Amino acid sequence: xxxxxxxxxxxxxxxxxxxxxxxxxFAGGLIAGIDRKVTAxxxxxxxxxxxxxxxxxxxxxxxEPVTVRTGAQDFYVLCCLIFMIIAGSFFFFGFNLLMVIFTxxxxxxxxxxxxxxxxxxxxxxxAERELLQMMSYEPMVLxxxxxxxxxxxxxxxxxxxxxxxxxxxxxxxxxxxLVFVLTIKLxxxxxxxxxxxxxxQELVKGLTTEFSGRTLAQLEISHWYENIMLLGFVFLxxxxxxxxxxxxxxxxVIVVYFVEILIDNVCARMKWQFTLKSAWIITLIFGGxxxxxxxxxxxxxxMASQYQ
Amino acid sequence: xxxVVLLIVLPLVVACILLAVKSDSIRAPIVIGAGIxxxxxxxxxxxxxxxxxxxxxxxxxxxxxxxxxxxxxxNAAAGVxxxxxxxxxxxxxxxxxxxxxxxxxxxxVLAIIQEAAILWFELSKGYAIEAANTAAKNYLYLxxxxxxxxxxxxxxxxGICIYALGYMKDFQRHAAGEKDRRPWFFFLLFLFxxxxxxxxxxxxxxxxxxxxxxxxxxxxxLIGFTRTPEAVNNSFRAVILxxxxxxxxxxxxxxxxxHPAIHNFELSNLLDIGTQIKAAGQGGDPVFDTIxxxxxxxxxxxxxxxxxxxxxxxxxxxxxxxxxxxxxSTMVKAGVFLIIKLAPCxxxxxxxxxxxxxxxxxxxxxxxxxxxxxxxxxxNAKRVLAYSTIANLGLIVxxxxxxxxxxxxxxxxLVIFHAVTKSLxxxxxxxxxxxxxxxxxxxxxxxxxxxxxxALFMIVGVSGxxxxxxxxxxxxxAAMQAFVDSGVLxxxxxxxxxxxxxxxxxxxWLGKLTAIVANRTSIETGVNRTEMAITGLFTAxxxxxxxxxxxxxxxxxxxxxxxxxxxVAENVFVALQSSDMxxxxxxxxxxxxxxxxxxxxxxxxxxxxxxxxLNEGDxxxxxxxxxxxxxxxxxxxxxEDLFPEKLMNRIGVIVTSAVLVLVFxxxxxxxxxxxxxxxxxxxxxxxx
Numbered sequence: 001x002x003x004x005x006x007x008x009x010x011x012x013x014x015x016x017x018x019x020x021x022x023x024x025x026f027a028g029g030l031i032a033g034i035d036r037k038v039t040a041x042x043x044x045x046x047x048x049x050x051x052x053x054x055x056x057x058x059x060x061x062x063x064e065p066v067t068v069r070t071g072a073q074d075f076y077v078l079c080c081l082i083f084m085i086i087a088g089s090f091f092f093f094g095f096n097l098l099m100v101i102f103t104x105x106x107x108x109x110x111x112x113x114x115x116x117x118x119x120x121x122x123x124x125x126x127a128e129r130e131l132l133q134m135m136s137y138e139p140m141v142l143x144x145x146x147x148x149x150x151x152x153x154x155x156x157x158x159x160x161x162x163x164x165x166x167x168x169x170x171x172x173x174x175x176x177x178l179v180f181v182l183t184i185k186l187x188x189x190x191x192x193x194x195x196x197x198x199x200x201q202e203l204v205k206g207l208t209t210e211f212s213g214r215t216l217a218q219l220e221i222s223h224w225y226e227n228i229m230l231l232g233f234v235f236l237x238x239x240x241x242x243x244x245x246x247x248x249x250x251x252x253v254i255v256v257y258f259v260e261i262l263i264d265n266v267c268a269r270m271k272w273q274f275t276l277k278s279a280w281i282i283t284l285i286f287g288g289x290x291x292x293x294x295x296x297x298x299x300x301x302x303m304a305s306q307y308q
Numbered sequence: 309x310x311x312v313v314l315l316i317v318l319p320l321v322v323a324c325i326l327l328a329v330k331s332d333s334i335r336a337p338i339v340i341g342a343g344i345x346x347x348x349x350x351x352x353x354x355x356x357x358x359x360x361x362x363x364x365x366x367x368x369x370x371x372x373x374x375x376x377x378x379x380x381x382x383n384a385a386a387g388v389x390x391x392x393x394x395x396x397x398x399x400x401x402x403x404x405x406x407x408x409x410x411x412x413x414x415x416x417v418l419a420i421i422q423e424a425a426i427l428w429f430e431l432s433k434g435y436a437i438e439a440a441n442t443a444a445k446n447y448l449y450l451x452x453x454x455x456x457x458x459x460x461x462x463x464x465x466x467g468i469c470i471y472a473l474g475y476m477k478d479f480q481r482h483a484a485g486e487k488d489r490r491p492w493f494f495f496l497l498f499l500f501x502x503x504x505x506x507x508x509x510x511x512x513x514x515x516x517x518x519x520x521x522x523x524x525x526x527x528x529x530l531i532g533f534t535r536t537p538e539a540v541n542n543s544f545r546a547v548i549l550x551x552x553x554x555x556x557x558x559x560x561x562x563x564x565x566x567h568p569a570i571h572n573f574e575l576s577n578l579l580d581i582g583t584q585i586k587a588a589g590q591g592g593d594p595v596f597d598t599i600x601x602x603x604x605x606x607x608x609x610x611x612x613x614x615x616x617x618x619x620x621x622x623x624x625x626x627x628x629x630x631x632x633x634x635x636x637s638t639m640v641k642a643g644v645f646l647i648i649k650l651a652p653c654x655x656x657x658x659x660x661x662x663x664x665x666x667x668x669x670x671x672x673x674x675x676x677x678x679x680x681x682x683x684x685x686x687x688n689a690k691r692v693l694a695y696s697t698i699a700n701l702g703l704i705v706x707x708x709x710x711x712x713x714x715x716x717x718x719x720x721x722l723v724i725f726h727a728v729t730k731s732l733x734x735x736x737x738x739x740x741x742x743x744x745x746x747x748x749x750x751x752x753x754x755x756x757x758x759x760x761x762x763a764l765f766m767i768v769g770v771s772g773x774x775x776x777x778x779x780x781x782x783x784x785x786a787a788m789q790a791f792v793d794s795g796v797l798x799x800x801x802x803x804x805x806x807x808x809x810x811x812x813x814x815x816x817w818l819g820k821l822t823a824i825v826a827n828r829t830s831i832e833t834g835v836n837r838t839e840m841a842i843t844g845l846f847t848a849x850x851x852x853x854x855x856x857x858x859x860x861x862x863x864x865x866x867x868x869x870x871x872x873x874x875x876v877a878e879n880v881f882v883a884l885q886s887s888d889m890x891x892x893x894x895x896x897x898x899x900x901x902x903x904x905x906x907x908x909x910x911x912x913x914x915x916x917x918x919x920x921x922l923n924e925g926d927x928x929x930x931x932x933x934x935x936x937x938x939x940x941x942x943x944x945x946x947x948e949d950l951f952p953e954k955l956m957n958r959i960g961v962i963v964t965s966a967v968l969v970l971v972f973x974x975x976x977x978x979x980x981x982x983x984x985x986x987x988x989x990x991x992x993x994x995x996x
Contacts, residue, residue, distance in 0.1 A: 069824040071910030096888050098785050102776035116819030120917040128945045131812050138808040
């Protein structure tokens with residue numbers, strides 16, 4: 001234990017940060033591989049081996065370095081990777097969830113700017129669509145953080161992790177809303193507007209059209225880091241300090257990801273208007289509604305904690 | 309005290325000198341020298357005083373020395389008051405005369421109502437009340453919040469005046485053949501600065517009202533500076549809306565004189581009573597609430613909150629330095645200053661309690677949301693900036709309305725960050741407009757290739773407005789935390805949805821700036837040196853403030869809150885943990901280091917862009933069907949169908965007007981129900 005500007009920091013926090021930094025790319029890559037495998041099976045194909053994403057990144061790394069114009073886009077993608085890792089580190093270290101979300105936003109903005117800076121028609125339209133997706137999911141993610149605060153009296157993920165309250169019990173609406181916008185965040189169909197893993201993309205590769213070689217590899221790695229952190233968010237709903245709930249949490253995370261893959265494969269892409277409207281309506285009804293209920297509950301929770 | 313008075317007198321004197329100076333070569337050194345002197349004085353003042361205590365500056369009874377002569381402050385104050393009454397009447401007559409000239413009945417009527425009311429009150433009651441009040445009087449004061457405002461006015465405001473030198477030179481060239489009215493222009497700019505300092509140090513509300521009226525008049529004349537029909541119309545819209553606020557201000561002053569428990573016109577006294585009422589947990593005095601409500605109303609009009617937002621949008625017709633001044637360091641900041649000052653009397657006691665706090669939070673929250681929505685469909689850079697100003701002021705106002713110490717912390721932080729960043733953006737747009745001949749964001753496509761330095765400044769400004777780890781975002785984050793803590797959930801929802809939209813409209817602008825377009829040559833040479841220097845300086849300020857804000861917080865804001873909210877424990881003053889602030893600081897440094905180290909070091913082979921057909925090789929055209937060359941143009945996305953500007957404005961105006969009508973009709977109802985009380989109170993106040 002040591003103290004950093006008034007915050008007490010435990011060894012556990014440091015350990016989980018180190019584990020995230022080292023293991024997240026492997027876990028993220030594996031999830032991407034499983035994703036492709038499951039998707040292939042759903043479509044009646046054999047699919048690539050599970051470690052295929054690692055092969056892909058390794059191959060991208062060895063490609064001849066080429067770029068467009070001044071290569072500004074490569075700088076922005078690198079910044080995106082760095083800020084994505086920082087955002088994830090904040091989360092696993094136990095910092096303020098709002099800070100995590102804002103840093104994540106900055107990382108995503110770097111990606112959008114990378115798309116714009118190439119001045120390629122496809123990349124720029126992809127970048128604008130990515131922005132639209134961000135505008136769609138951002139309110140729900142922030143409301144989720146507020147919900148965690150109301151239940152656990154703290155925005156810090158470390159405190160939420162060890163708090164005795166089981167968040168899902170008080171935040172079912174926020175959970176549904178978050179899973180909904182997770183589909184947008186993971187760029188799964190029907191919301192894969194800005195770039196798509198599927199072959200039916202009308203924007204070529206959208207935002208990533210002009211990226212190649214190491215730049216594309218860096219972007220892939222940043223997705224791995226990002227996905228692990230997003231699943232961490234889902235996991236946080238199921239913590240109350242007991243080991244049993246850790247297992248439940250992991251199971252739910254797996255189920256949620258499977259559902260995302262399923263949605264990805266059974267839905268055709270919808271128009272952007274649907275993305276924005278549906279996300280905001282769900283956010284208002286499930287997120288806002290849940291928060292208003294919580295606001296009244298909060299008084300009771302606080303009283304309950306006084307009698308413990 | 310000496311420096312404070314000097315900070316009012318010096319700009320005033322400089323303004324008068326500039327009115328007489330016709331030649332640019334004489335004007336430039338005066339403006340630059342005065343600007344530096346004002347900035348230096350405000351810094352000296354800030355270094356000398358930062359205890360966070362209300363310094364009793366010009367207290368009466370007492371004496372001071374002027375040129376070796378002992379003068380009783382009471383006499384001096386009475387003299388100043390009379391002078392203010394006379395000058396105030398002259399200003400009203402000026403508005404009336406201009407109103408007659410341009411046939412603006414409403415402006416004439418409002419100016420007459422306001423002036424008649426204040427004259428009647430001053431002559432029949434006001435002076436008598438002042439004279440009868442034998443308790444110690446503080447006409448002027450200085451606390452840490454005023455100091456912060458003085459720093460903003462003194463540094464940002466004078467910077468803009470210096471920038472205006474170069475800008476107005478170009479402006480005059482563009483308007484060749486017309487009369488050179490620059491002496492008048494610079495006179496108004498410096499007068500504005502003097503009046504702003506006056507507002508933030510006046511403890512006597514009648515004095516504050518005088519300075520308040522000067523800013524109204526100055527903005528009126530500056531907006532109408534070009535004298536085109538559009539400018540004249542917009543300037544009258546500004547003066548009409550601000551006169552409505554002025555009338556509310558006068559009504560508040562009159563009610564203060566009538567109220568038996570107040571007896572005088574001192575802001576500090578008003579705040580003490582409000583704090584006592586709050587501490588006692590009653591809040592059942594509708595007359596007191598009405599006074600606070602009227603003052604807050606005056607603040608809302610000046611801060612261009614909905615339903616009064618239209619005057620600030622109209623103010624764009626003025627030369628850009630005026631917009632920069634109105635949006636960042638003066639005028640609108642006077643409005644939020646007054647509301648933040650009133651914060652201890654605001655706040656919400658219950659979920660549905662209809663008080664001034666309720667009114668201010670809803671108006672601020674709704675303004676933030678709908679002004680952000682309106683900005684989405686704008687491609688005119690100045691319009692985007694205007695809507696963003698209105699929205700951010702809404703956030704500041706909502707924070708002040710919440711009225712807790714941590715919410716006020718956010719409000720003051722937002723004031724600082726917004727002043728620095730918004731002034732930078734206006735100066736950038738102004739310079740770009742003169743070089744590329746357009747203020748449309750679409751025309752700034754690939755500005756990085758054409759004006760690399762200016763584009764860099766603009767990128768810093770735009771990022772500073774919405775992106776972590778820069779200041780505005782940190783304050784917004786703190787505001788969210790404050791809203792959650794005080795349970796104002798619908799304000800929280802407004803901030804969250806508004807911020808999502810904010811993200812969109814700033815990033816698409818940023819995208820246009822950063823796009824690297826082929827075949828662009830630099831046209832940056834020829835920009836005035838002073839223009840570039842001031843813009844660069846403000847860019848540095850934006851970054852420096854983002855790095856040093858924990859020191860502003862600890863050194864200036866927390867002591868201020870300690871005095872203002874003396875009953876609250878100190879650890880809840882700041883919405884953010886200090887560890888979070890330190891981390892954010894480090895991230896700013898990281899961004900700067902990353903850019904310096906890695907940007908532009910490209911050793912890769914450059915390939916042509918992917919296009920629908922064969923790229924011609926210049927990245928600007930491709931071979932389309934039938935072997936035709938098709939040029940590529942890229943345009944941004946404006947959502948006119950989902951977020952139409954007119955509709956968004958209308959909804960905002962309807963919501964906020966409904967709240968204002970609701971709250972004030974409640975007051976009238978409550979006041980009538982307590983008519984007897986008011987009547988006896990009126991008699992008691994008059995007799996005292």
